[in-house]
Every structure is written in structure tokens, then in C-alpha cells.
Amino acid sequence: xxxxxxxxxxxxxxxxxxxxxxxxxxxxxxxxxxxxxxxxxxxxxxxxxxxxxxxxxxxxxxxxxxxxxxxxxxxxxxxxxxxxxxxxxxxxxxxxxxxxxxxxxxxxxxxxxxxxxxxxxxxxxxxxxxxxxxxxxxxxxxxxxxxxxxxxxxxxxxxxxxxxxxxxxxxxxxxxxxxxxxxxxxxxxxxxxxxxxxxxxxxxxxxxxxxxxxxxxxxxxxxxxxxxxxxxxxxxxxxxxxxxxxxxxxxxxxxxxxxxxxxxxxxxxxxxxxxxxxxxxxxxxxxxxxxxxxxxxxxxxxxxxxxxxxxxxxxxxxxxxxxxxxxxxxxxxxxxxxxxxxxxxxxxxxxxxxxxxxxxxxxxxxxxxxxxxxxxxxxxxxxxxxxxxxxxxxxxxxxxxxxxxxxxxxxxxxxxxxxxxxxxxxxxxxxxxxxxxxxxxx
Numbered sequence: 001x002x003x004x005x006x007x008x009x010x011x012x013x014x015x016x017x018x019x020x021x022x023x024x025x026x027x028x029x030x031x032x033x034x035x036x037x038x039x040x041x042x043x044x045x046x047x048x049x050x051x052x053x054x055x056x057x058x059x060x061x062x063x064x065x066x067x068x069x070x071x072x073x074x075x076x077x078x079x080x081x082x083x084x085x086x087x088x089x090x091x092x093x094x095x096x097x098x099x100x101x102x103x104x105x106x107x108x109x110x111x112x113x114x115x116x117x118x119x120x121x122x123x124x125x126x127x128x129x130x131x132x133x134x135x136x137x138x139x140x141x142x143x144x145x146x147x148x149x150x151x152x153x154x155x156x157x158x159x160x161x162x163x164x165x166x167x168x169x170x171x172x173x174x175x176x177x178x179x180x181x182x183x184x185x186x187x188x189x190x191x192x193x194x195x196x197x198x199x200x201x202x203x204x205x206x207x208x209x210x211x212x213x214x215x216x217x218x219x220x221x222x223x224x225x226x227x228x229x230x231x232x233x234x235x236x237x238x239x240x241x242x243x244x245x246x247x248x249x250x251x252x253x254x255x256x257x258x259x260x261x262x263x264x265x266x267x268x269x270x271x272x273x274x275x276x277x278x279x280x281x282x283x284x285x286x287x288x289x290x291x292x293x294x295x296x297x298x299x300x301x302x303x304x305x306x307x308x309x310x311x312x313x314x315x316x317x318x319x320x321x322x323x324x325x326x327x328x329x330x331x332x333x334x335x336x337x338x339x340x341x342x343x344x345x346x347x348x349x350x351x352x353x354x355x356x357x358x359x360x361x362x363x364x365x366x367x368x369x370x371x372x373x374x375x376x377x378x379x380x381x382x383x384x385x386x387x388x389x390x391x392x393x394x395x396x397x398x399x400x401x402x403x404x405x406x407x408x409x410x411x412x413x414x415x416x417x418x419x420x421x422x423x424x425x426x427x428x429x430x431x432x433x434x435x436x437x438x439x440x441x442x
Contacts, residue, residue: 037270043417044418058311082282092287095280104138124200128162164209198233202236205240212401223259252327267279267281349369365409374402381438391434392434411435
């Protein structure tokens with residue numbers, strides 16, 4: 001009998017007892033390929049000697065120091081490294097303990113920024129439907145994951161949502177990617193004007209949508225158009241890279257591939273690679289100066305932000321993933337994964353779309369390929385795929401409610417960056433067999 005309130009009560013979970021490289025071993029001796037890095041977390045796999053050594057060295061020096069009293073060399077080094085690796089425009093780092101915390105902090109930064117500069121009327125947040133930004137109240141309200149929001153709706157603060165950039169389902173027949181991007185940007189423009197041109201404080205989006213849609217990236221010049229709309233009305237652009245950032249899509253920041261720089265970006269997951277809980281918000285000099293020349297503080301904080309051991313782990317993780325050749329490997333293995341999935345599943349009548357960037361790939365499952373009709377939600381195809389994959393020694397990240405929070409199934413893959421070609425092929429083979437078993441006879 002367990003005394004833990006697990007995510008699913010009564011689930012018979014195996015006990016993970018060891019991890020090395022891209023593999024996790026349970027108490028029964030079964031080995032699993034970590035094809036999703038947990039939840040796109042374990043970017044360097046398990047048991048990485050350099051990261052473990054950095055953590056030990058920090059623990060030998062000092063394990064904890066509260067940020068209201070001290071900074072630490074590990075935290076300063078991490079911030080310096082991140083800023084040096086970031087495209088110009090994001091000049092400061094605010095450390096937190098995870099992704100939801102990062103989004104909460106970014107939202108509060110946006111609000112305080114406008115208070116500091118004398119625009120306290122700006123309070124509205126706009127995000128996109130079928131997005132995910134975290135499970136704390138502010139982050140959950142901002143996210144557009146209908147399933148996760150439903151029962152908590154009465155206690156969620158007011159937020160507003162526009163359409164996602166979801167070409168597989170929403171781009172119209174005959175509509176070019178450029179025209180589709182323009183239509184979505186016009187929708188945001190109209191929403192800002194509807195709420196009040198001087199009353200919107202931020203637009204929040206994932207550059208590549210992760211858990212809710214399954215590795216859905218933007219089309220054409222979508223984000224350049226979005227950046228222009230935000231600039232037109234003085235709205236801050238917050239990009240959530242908690243899942244898709246830190247090298248996951250083949251560049252350190254996913255937004256680098258869009259030719260823009262946000263005002264705030266949230267990072268976590270791959271930042272610490274699973275070795276310690278950590279996240280961060282990176283902010284522009286403009287926002288920093290508003291605080292520094294105004295109240296002189298950011299009115300926020302948590303007990304474990306800037307934890308020295310977490311900072312040391314993250315500093316080493318970022319140093320490793322930014323080494324020459326690492327992103328080349330991510331892109332090459334991502335191309336191999338896409339090609340393998342296309343070959344193994346592209347002709348399946350139950351695979352509607354295979355998409356993504358780098359080592360961040362999604363497979364949308366359908367009852368009928370031609371009409372894109374989803375499976376009956378009662379079948380819980382995503383849960384079947386997860387069980388069948390685990391039975392074959394593969395960890396993947398399936399989810400339901402892809403289309404609207406109720407209908408639709410997809411599978412997300414996000415293996416560690418150290419994955420080898422042969423291991424990519426094993427992921428593809430095992431997932432192909434798992435999907436085949438899950439949809440058989442339905």
C-alpha cells in the first residue's frame with residue numbers, strides 16, 4: 001500500500017531504481033528507452049558524470065543559501081552563461097524552481113512593468129487555445145488546455161484566448177501558409193482592439209506547442225507577424241519555452257528559428273535536465289530598468305529560487321548542450337526520427353500527422369486519415385498507446401483532447417540529446433508496434 005497521492009489513484013506503477021544514458025530500469029529489472037525524456041526533461045539522459053560531479057562539488061561547498069541574503073557563484077555563472085548564449089535583447093535572468101513558477105513570475109513581471117511605467121490599466125492577458133503553460137492558478141488560467149482548466153474554471157483569473165497556429169486542422173483548403181499566418185495575426189490584432197488598445201499587457205505563446213497539441217510549430221512568418229502586432233500596441237510578448245526550449249528543437253532557444261526576440265521567455269525542463277528542479281525567466285533590459293529605476297525590486301519570490309545545487313547542475317547542463325556539435329546532433333537525430341516515423345507510420349490509416357522540430361516530434365492519431373476524424377474519446381487511444389509502448393520497453397508521452405480538450409489523441413517524443421542512431425530506430429520500431437496494437441480492432 002502506498003501513502004502517496006499519485007497522479008492516478010490505484011495505478012500500479014513500476015518503481016524506477018536506476019537510469020543510465022537513454023535507459024531507465026525498474027525494480028523488476030525491466031529496461032525502458034526513455035523516448036520522451038520523462039516530459040521532455042532529461043535532455044542529457046541519466047547518470048551524466050559531468051553533471052553529477054558539478055552537483056557534488058556544489059554540495060561540498062554549500063547546499064543552500066536564501067536569495068534574500070546571498071547570491072552564489074553557481075547562480076551568477078548560470079545567469080552569465082544564459083545571457084551570453086541568448087540572442088541580443090534578453091539581458092537578465094530571474095531563477096525559479098520549475099516551469100509553472102516561471103510562467104507565474106513572467107506574468108507578474110509583465111503586470112509590475114506596466115505599473116512601474118505608469119500604465120496600471122494594462123491587465124489583460126491573451127494566450128492561445130489548446131496551449132499549456134503550467135498548473136499553478138495563473139499559469140493554468142493563461143493556458144488554453146480545456147481539459148485541465150475545466151473543473152478549476154470558477155477560481156481561475158480572467159484571461160483571453162485566440163486560435164492556435166495548428167495548420168493540420170485549421171489551415172483552410174487553398175490557403176497559403178503566409179495567408180494563414182496573416183489571418184491569425186489579424187485575429188490577435190482584433191482581440192487587442194476589442195479589449196482595449198491600452199489595456200492588454202501580454203500575449204503568451206509556446207513557439208512549438210508541446211503537451212497539449214504534440215509538437216506543433218508555427219507556419220511561415222507567423223511569429224514575426226505576432227511580434228509586429230504586439231509592438232503596434234505596446235503589448236509584451238512572452239514566449240513559453242519550458243518544454244520546447246534549451247536545445248529541444250535544434251537551437252538553444254526555439255524562437256531563434258523565428259527571427260524574433262520576445263520581451264520575456266520562460267525556460268525549465270531541459271534547463272536542469274532532470275538533475276535538479278529549476279527554471280528561469282529571461283527578461284529584457286527595458287523591463288529590468290523599469291524595476292531598477294522605479295520601486296527597485298521585483299515583488300515576488302519563493303524559498304528555493306536560485307538553489308545553489310540546482311544552479312550548479314543547470315550551469316553544467318547548459319555548458320554541455322551548448323558545446324560545438326551538440327545541436328548538430330540534435331538536428332541530425334531529429335531528421336532521422338522524422339524519417340523513421342514517416343517510413344513506419346506515414347501510410348497508416350490511423351496516423352494523420354507527423355510533425356515537429358529537432359528531437360521534439362508529435363504523431364496525431366485519427367480514426368480516419370482522409371477525413372481527419374478523431375477516435376471516440378471513450379476509447380482512450382492515447383492511454384492504450386502508452387501501455388502498449390511500456391510493455392515493449394518504450395516510454396513515450398501520449399495525451400488526449402488534442403483538438404478541443406475532449407477529442408483527439410497524439411503521442412509526443414522527446415528523447416535525450418545523446419541518443420544514438422540505433423536507439424532512434426528502436427524508438428520508431430517500438431512505437432510503430434505499440435500504435436498498431438493500440439488501434440487493432442477499434
